[in-house]
Amino acid sequence: MSHSLVLFTLIVMTLSLILLTIFLYLIVRKRKDYRWKQEVETYKQLYEPILFRHLAYGDEQITPPSSSAQHVAMMELLDHFLRVLANGHVKQRATALAETYFSNYLRQQLYHRRLGRRMNALFYIEDFGLRSLLHELEKMYEQKHVTMMEKRQLLKMFALFRHPHVYEYMKANDESFTQFDYRLILSRMDDKMFAKVVDHFFDWNEKIQYALIDMIGIMQKIAHVSFLRTLLQHEQSEYRIRALKALAEMAFPLETEQLDVHLRSQIWQERLMALRLCARVRKEELIEQIKELIKDPMFSVRSQAAEALLRMPNGLAMLEQIAQTSDDRYARDMALEWLERGRQYD
Amino acid sequence: MIELAALFVFFFMIAVIVFYTFLLVVSFVQLRRMYELDEWEPYEEMLDVSYTKPVSILVPAYNEEAGIFATVRSLLSIEYPEYEIVVINDGSTDDTLERLKRDFDLVEMKRVIREQLKTKRVRAVYRSQKFSHLFVIDKENGGKADALNAGINFSSYPYVCSIDGDSVIERRAFLKVMKPIIDSDEEVIASGGSVRIANGCDIEKGEVIRIALSRQLLVVMQVIEYLRAFLMGRIGLSRHNLLLIVSGAFGVFSKQWVIRAGGYAHTVGEDMELVVRLHRLIKETDADKKIVYVPDPVCWTEAPESMTDLRKQRRRWHRGLFESLWLHRRMWFNPRYGSIGLVSMPYFLLIEFFGPVVELLGYILIVISLILGDIYIEFAILLFLVSVLYGSIFSMAAVLLEEWTVRKFSNVSDVVRLFFYSLTETLWYRPLTVLWRCEGIVDALLKRKGWGEMKRKGVSK
Numbered sequence: 001m002s003h004s005l006v007l008f009t010l011i012v013m014t015l016s017l018i019l020l021t022i023f024l025y026l027i028v029r030k031r032k033d034y035r036w037k038q039e040v041e042t043y044k045q046l047y048e049p050i051l052f053r054h055l056a057y058g059d060e061q062i063t064p065p066s067s068s069a070q071h072v073a074m075m076e077l078l079d080h081f082l083r084v085l086a087n088g089h090v091k092q093r094a095t096a097l098a099e100t101y102f103s104n105y106l107r108q109q110l111y112h113r114r115l116g117r118r119m120n121a122l123f124y125i126e127d128f129g130l131r132s133l134l135h136e137l138e139k140m141y142e143q144k145h146v147t148m149m150e151k152r153q154l155l156k157m158f159a160l161f162r163h164p165h166v167y168e169y170m171k172a173n174d175e176s177f178t179q180f181d182y183r184l185i186l187s188r189m190d191d192k193m194f195a196k197v198v199d200h201f202f203d204w205n206e207k208i209q210y211a212l213i214d215m216i217g218i219m220q221k222i223a224h225v226s227f228l229r230t231l232l233q234h235e236q237s238e239y240r241i242r243a244l245k246a247l248a249e250m251a252f253p254l255e256t257e258q259l260d261v262h263l264r265s266q267i268w269q270e271r272l273m274a275l276r277l278c279a280r281v282r283k284e285e286l287i288e289q290i291k292e293l294i295k296d297p298m299f300s301v302r303s304q305a306a307e308a309l310l311r312m313p314n315g316l317a318m319l320e321q322i323a324q325t326s327d328d329r330y331a332r333d334m335a336l337e338w339l340e341r342g343r344q345y346d
Numbered sequence: 347m348i349e350l351a352a353l354f355v356f357f358f359m360i361a362v363i364v365f366y367t368f369l370l371v372v373s374f375v376q377l378r379r380m381y382e383l384d385e386w387e388p389y390e391e392m393l394d395v396s397y398t399k400p401v402s403i404l405v406p407a408y409n410e411e412a413g414i415f416a417t418v419r420s421l422l423s424i425e426y427p428e429y430e431i432v433v434i435n436d437g438s439t440d441d442t443l444e445r446l447k448r449d450f451d452l453v454e455m456k457r458v459i460r461e462q463l464k465t466k467r468v469r470a471v472y473r474s475q476k477f478s479h480l481f482v483i484d485k486e487n488g489g490k491a492d493a494l495n496a497g498i499n500f501s502s503y504p505y506v507c508s509i510d511g512d513s514v515i516e517r518r519a520f521l522k523v524m525k526p527i528i529d530s531d532e533e534v535i536a537s538g539g540s541v542r543i544a545n546g547c548d549i550e551k552g553e554v555i556r557i558a559l560s561r562q563l564l565v566v567m568q569v570i571e572y573l574r575a576f577l578m579g580r581i582g583l584s585r586h587n588l589l590l591i592v593s594g595a596f597g598v599f600s601k602q603w604v605i606r607a608g609g610y611a612h613t614v615g616e617d618m619e620l621v622v623r624l625h626r627l628i629k630e631t632d633a634d635k636k637i638v639y640v641p642d643p644v645c646w647t648e649a650p651e652s653m654t655d656l657r658k659q660r661r662r663w664h665r666g667l668f669e670s671l672w673l674h675r676r677m678w679f680n681p682r683y684g685s686i687g688l689v690s691m692p693y694f695l696l697i698e699f700f701g702p703v704v705e706l707l708g709y710i711l712i713v714i715s716l717i718l719g720d721i722y723i724e725f726a727i728l729l730f731l732v733s734v735l736y737g738s739i740f741s742m743a744a745v746l747l748e749e750w751t752v753r754k755f756s757n758v759s760d761v762v763r764l765f766f767y768s769l770t771e772t773l774w775y776r777p778l779t780v781l782w783r784c785e786g787i788v789d790a791l792l793k794r795k796g797w798g799e800m801k802r803k804g805v806s807k
């Protein structure tokens with residue numbers, strides 16, 4: 001018993017000592033970091049006016065940063081200015097500056113053992129538009145140990161930097177990427193690249209397809225309206241629903257006959273999205289149809305129908321009439337709610 | 347007899363220590379990888395409305411006139427592209443509703459409420475004339491769960507989050523908590539964030555201006571406890587989709603799934619019970635869904651400063667834990683529920699719930715051994731050492747983990763205090779909380795009800 005007691009006491013003591021050592025190390029490091037942060041702050045204040053003049057007017061010479069605190073201070077400032085002064089000239093100058101002063105530093109950071117540091121470097125490379133590092137990024141992507149987080153970020157950057165193999169990379173990542181990832185990738189493509197993705201629509205997996213339809217709407221890509229219209233004829237309802245949603249996003253005035261087909265759909269999401277489009281484009285020819293849909297069994301369809309009516313030229317009067325005379329209690333309630341919303345915005 | 351009991355306590359604690367060590371290592375690796383990651387870049391893209399899912403924030407309020415203004419104020423300034431705030435006045439007997447009406451210019455409104463969950467009668471619904479995304483529901487008293495369910499019925503967005511009247515939310519809380527949901531194409535149906543203690547921090551107009559440690563000893567000990575629970579336990583468990591129960595935490599839930607699970611239930615800890623139920627639903631429907639936890643501190647809450655209030659809180663939490671576990675006893679050691687049934691449930695049952703009983707037994711044995719003297723002194727020393735390991739050492743490690751990875755305290759002196767206070771944990775704080783938790787077990791067994799609410803001072807200036 002006493003042997004094990006001694007042993008156990010030793011274990012507890014050792015552990016306490018180890019913790020104490022770590023504690024002392026962390027305290028020393030905290031002080032050091034504090035001083036380092038202050039150094040960065042000082043440099044930032046020093047660089048701010050110079051860098052501003054350089055970016056905005058291009059008439060100031062910047063001395064190259066030598067210490068890592070100087071690097072960090074200048075990069076943080078540059079990133080900040082890019083966010084607040086976004087115009088073509090500023091971007092060009094920022095990229096040129098980053099190209100000369102930071103690309104080596106950032107290249108090294110790409111090989112840092114900690115993920116957090118590598119990610120920060122990627123963010124900077126993207127923000128500064130350092131296309132010259134594309135080859136490095138490619139190498140990083142091909143590595144065995146690359147994490148999902150890095151892969152996502154890299155693929156977005158490939159899209160932004162117009163990497164010729166971005167399509168192959170997208171195809172190769174069927175499982176691990178989400179629709180949200182694809183949306184972000186697509187959002188970075190220029191019109192030409194985007195059009196190429198649309199052209200091969202049926203070769204992509206579902207996630208890319210859905211993201212693609214959504215992005216046409218979100219980014220108001222009018223050039224692809226005719227493509228959306230072909231999807232409206234497709235037998236797969238998810239395509240029709242998403243296409244309608246995208247068209248609603250763009251407020252595209254679809255023909256009355258075509259909209260009428262979707263308003264009568266068996267699928268409630270399709271009715272909902274058709275109504276959303278009606279609300280955006282104010283098709284007066286469809287008022288009777290919409291009035292029927294305010295009695296729809298689905299709550300969200302009723303609500304959207306009421307909104308669509310409200311947006312019509314004499315919407316308030318129509319809703320008033322429904323609220324008073326409709327034989328459907330749910331329709332009356334919904335009309336009342338939207339009447340109030342309508343009046344509130346008047 | 348004493349020897350047997352002492353050995354039981356000893357080996358139980360050693361087993362738990364091994365498990366904790368595992369969690370500690372998992373958390374450390376996880377946190378360390380993300381160390382120094384930019385605070386803003388990963389969330390920037392989420393500010394675009396077209397990508398982000400809107401959230402309804404539910405604020406149940408029962409006699410919260412002191413703190414409700416600050417809570418709502420802090421919510422009005424959060425950074426998130428699309429959200430609404432729904433305050434549910436659960437039949438308060440004080441001036442909560444009047445205060446809200448006055449402060450936020452409320453007018454009554456008509457709104458069709460889709461009653462997907464059964465609740466007590468809603469008397470009226472108001473909207474703010476100052477802020478178009480602020481609504482107040484006035485309903486008959488039915489308890490917190492009932493209030494939350496009424497909020498869910500009213501809410502118009504696909505994600506809901508419940509916030510206590512005594513909490514302050516970080517401005518970027520929702521960006522951080524929603525990120526895993528959006529990133530995963532909604533495979534994640536619930537996402538929680540760390541809670542920290544607000545006492546001692548400078549809070550102005552519902553925003554944490556400066557993070558600092560309270561001067562109050564009792565509060566510091568709770569800060570350590572929170573660090574330990576959230577940094578060590580939650581991250582370790584979340585990593586393997588094992589996270590089950592979160593006492594007094596902050597979380598966003600998919601509304602659709604909450605409704606499928608039957609909404610909030612009338613138990614002591616609504617949020618934790620809901621998490622268990624969601625896990626259960628996931629397993630029973632074989633859905634490919636996840637519940638995750640984000641280590642960033644996103645929510646600041648007022649901790650009790652007096653022994654009486656702390657005791658009440660701990661009793662209530664432990665009773666809540668018991669209720670959640672008991673309600674779902676079918677999941678215990680049940681292979682049908684996979685790792686949740688075989689690891690999480692046993693963990694919460696044996697370590698979180700039953701642990702305090704063993705610890706208490708340990709303390710009692712120490713005292714008895716000391717009285718008996720002679721050879722029993724060795725037992726006393728052994729049990730004391732293992733308690734130090736179990737309590738103080740792990741708390742010290744948690745403090746170091748925070749300083750090594752998350753680093754929220756900017757003052758060196760705060761870290762020094764945290765470290766040395768955690769050293770004393772086994773000597774006084776731990777035995778006290780253990781005793782209170784055991785009282786909670788007694789309460790649960792005797793089916794004692796009552797809320798034991800603490801009096802709020804309000805955390806904001």
